[in-house]
Amino acid sequence: xxxxxxxxxxxxxxxxxxxxxxxxxxxxxxxxxxxxxxxxxxxxxxxxxxxxxxxxxxxxxxxxxxxxxxxxxxxxxxxxxxxxxxxxxxxxxxxxxxxxxxxxxxxxxxxxxxxxxxxxxxxxxxxxxx
Numbered sequence: 350x351x352x353x354x355x356x357x358x359x360x361x362x363x364x365x366x367x368x369x370x371x372x373x374x375x376x377x378x379x380x381x382x383x384x385x386x387x388x389x390x391x392x393x394x395x396x397x398x399x400x401x402x403x404x405x406x407x408x409x410x411x412x413x414x415x416x417x418x419x420x421x422x423x424x425x426x427x428x429x430x431x432x433x434x435x436x437x438x439x440x441x442x443x444x445x446x447x448x449x450x451x452x453x454x455x456x457x458x459x460x461x462x463x464x465x466x467x468x469x470x471x472x473x474x475x476x477x478x479x
Contacts, residue, residue, distance in 0.1 A: 351382040353467030357478030359394030360409035361402070365478030366395050370412055372475065377420055385423040385467040386413075388456075392478060393430045396456035410453045417455035424456045425463045 354373055358365035373383055388395050400410045417424045426436055437445070438452040452458065468474040 351384050351471045352376055353384045353471040353474045354386045355464060355474060355476040356386060356388045356392035356395060357390045359391040363478055366409055369477035383422050384471045385425055387425050387464040387467060389427045390430055393426045393434055393436050396426045396453050397436055397451050398453040399451045414453050414455040426456055426458045428458050428460050431458050
């Protein structure tokens with residue numbers, strides 16, 4: 350089965366990000382395909398490289414980056430939600446006159462069309478968070 354995952358909540362504030370990560374990991378272990386993980390609303394905060402949790406805590410952002418790298422998963426951050434929350438890649442920084450970027454490895458910024466495409470191309474769209 351092919352899945353697209355939508356994550357609507359940020360790390361450390363809600364269980365949704367951890368649940369989505371664990372779902373994706375388990376689905377891959379069972380031989381399913383992950384077409385895309387789309388981060389929306391506060392979920393875009395899963396994609397900032399500036400997250401620095403204490404050493405004895407899990408690093409949610411790094412876990413997503415590593416999972417994407419090892420399994421060639423497309424991690425997409427909604428552009429409108431990212432702009433509202435200060436998540437910036439090189440293209441958005443240039444377009445908006447910002448002097449830095451903060452997007453984590455393995456993530457990219459794009460529009461809602463990527464979520465729609467994922468829903469169309471997948472057998473299931475699974476949403477985590479409100």
